[in-house]
Amino acid sequence: MTSRRELCVIGLGLIGGSVLRAADRAGWTVWGATTSPVDAAAAAGQGCTVEPDVGSALRRAAADDALVLLAVPFTAVEDVLTSVARHAPRCRLTDVVGVKEPVAAAVRRHVVPGTRYVGSHPMAGTSASGWAAGSADLFDGAPWVVSVDGGGDRAVWADRAVWAEVAGLALDCGAHVVPATAAEHDAAAARVSHLPHLLAAVLASVGARGGPLALALGAGSFTDGTRVAASHPELVRAMCEGNRVALVDALDDALGQLGAARAELASTGMVGSTVRAGHLARRAFDASRGGSDRGSVQVDLETPGAMERLRELGRLGARVTALHGTRCQVVL
C-alpha cells in the first residue's frame, strides 16, 4: 500500500475542490484540472496547483503513480474516462460521483484491465456549487462510502490496497468510511439523497402554485423541506437520472405511502399512522447519528474475508473511523 499520498483531482467544483483542499491540509501532494475556466482561476488564485488541462493532469498522475479522483457530474464521466484510458491507463482510480453502479460499469467499458478502480461517494454537499462554494471542512464527520465490490482473487487483493488508499483519503478529509457495494449504495442513496431532492422540488412547486400569499406564509417546515431545491438543477438532474432504477423504486415507495395518507385523510379524516411512522423513523435516524453505544471492532484488511466482513458491518450501519496500516477501526 502506497505511502506517497499523491492525489490528482479531475473536476474542481464543490466536491472536487473541497477534496483537494482537505487532502492538501492533511499533507497530501495534490493537483487538479477542470474544464471550467472559472473554477480553474479560483483554485489557482488560492495557490492550488491547477494543470492546464485534464490530459496533462492525468499524465502527471501516471508519471508520479498518484491516486486519480474523478469529481465531475455523472454526465461527464464517460468523457473523462476516455482521457484516463489514454493518459493514465494503469492508474489507481476512484470517484466521488453520486451513483456507483453506472460509474463502475463505465469504468469497465473504458479502462479495464489496467486501471484499479474503487468507487467512493462522500455524503456531503450544500445547495451551492463550484470551487468557491467548497471548503476543507466540508466532509468533517460526514459518511463517505467506499465501495467493497470485489472481483476474482487477484482483483480482490488489488482492490484491497486501493480500498485502503481511498479510505485513507476519506479519513484524512475528516469523513468516516461506510463500506458498501455499489448496488447497496445506489439503493440507499436513492432513498436518502435523490428522493429528497425530488420531494423538495415537488414541495417548492406545490407551494408556489398557492400564489404569493402561500409563499409569504412559508416558514421553517417549508424552508427546510425545499432547501435542496436551491441546488443547481442540472447537477440534481444528472444525479437523479444516473440512478434511475433505484430511484424509481424509492419513488414508488414514497408514492405508495403518500397515496395511503391521502386516502386515509379523505376517507377517515386521519393521518395518524403516517405521522407516527415518520416520527419513529426520524427518531431512529437521530439515534443513528448520536454516536455509538454498541461498541467497536477491528478488521484487518490482510485477513481472509476482510472485505466481506466490512460489507456485512456496513449493512448494519457501521463506519470505519480510523485506519492504522491495514487495521480498520469499525464503530457500530
Added chain:
Amino acid sequence: MTSRRELCVIGLGLIGGSVLRAADRAGWTVWGATTSPVDAAAAAGQGCTVEPDVGSALRRAAADDALVLLAVPFTAVEDVLTSVARHAPRCRLTDVVGVKEPVAAAVRRHVVPGTRYVGSHPMAGTSASGWAAGSADLFDGAPWVVSVDGGGDRAVWADRAVWAEVAGLALDCGAHVVPATAAEHDAAAARVSHLPHLLAAVLASVGARGGPLALALGAGSFTDGTRVAASHPELVRAMCEGNRVALVDALDDALGQLGAARAELASTGMVGSTVRAGHLARRAFDASRGGSDRGSVQVDLETPGAMERLRELGRLGARVTALHGTRCQVVL
C-alpha cells in the same frame, strides 16, 4: 381601541409560552393557564403569572377586559371554548391554532354573539414542544396571519378594533402581520405547512425502510427533508386533520407532480422538468424572503374598505410591518 394591553393566554406550550414571554417583554400585562402541570410549573418557575386553572384565568380576563388568546392544539379548542362561553362570554378573543376556518366555525357554535373573535396564526415553530422549548424570540421576523374575515357593518367595525389589537400583539412579538381570510390561510397553510409535515414523515419512513445502511448515509438533504418529522406526532396529526379539505387538495397536487416525475423517469429516464420547476419555485420563495423592493403603502383602518384593501394586499404577499394608531404600514 384598547391601550391597556392585557393578555390572557390559555395553553402554555411552545407557541402559547412564547407569546406570553414576548408580550411580557413588550410591556403587556400577561397571565396564563394550562392543563399541563409540567408547563404550569415551568412557567411559574420563570416568574410568570400562572392561574391555577383555565376558569380562573378567563374570569380574570373578563374582569380586566383583557384580550384572550387560545394556544391549545386544535383537538382541545372545543373544550376551551366551552370554558370561554362560561367564564368570559363577552371577551375579545383570538387564537394561534394552525387552521382558521374550523376554529372560526367552533367559535360561532360556542360563544357568539357576545365574543368578538379575530383568528390568527404565527407561522413559526420548532420540532420541539412544551413551555421549555419556547422563547420570546420565536416570532422575530416571522409571518403572523391575522384574519380579515368580516361580518355585517357593525361586526366589521367591531372586528376592526379587535383586528388592530391582535395585529398589535403580533407586531409587539416581533412578527409581521399577513392579512388573509380564514379560507385563504387554510389553503396556503396546507401547501406550505401541513404538506411539508406529511412529506417529511413519508421521506423518513422511506429512508428507514432502506435499513441501517440507508440511515447511515443520510446527510444534508435527508436531515433537512425529515427535520419536522421530529415534531410531536399528536400535534402534527391534530394540525393536519384539522385542515382536511385543503390538505387533501395539496396532497393531490403533490401526488400528481411526484407521479409525473416517476412516470417521466421510468419511461424517458429524465426528471429535468420536475427539478427545474422546483428550482424556479424555490428561487421565487427566496426572492419573497429577501425584503421589499416593491415599496410600501399605508392603509388606515378607519377608512371605508380598509379590511378589503388589506385582504387584497395580503393575497399579493404583502405584510403589515407597523401599526401607528389606526394606520397600517404595509410592505409589498
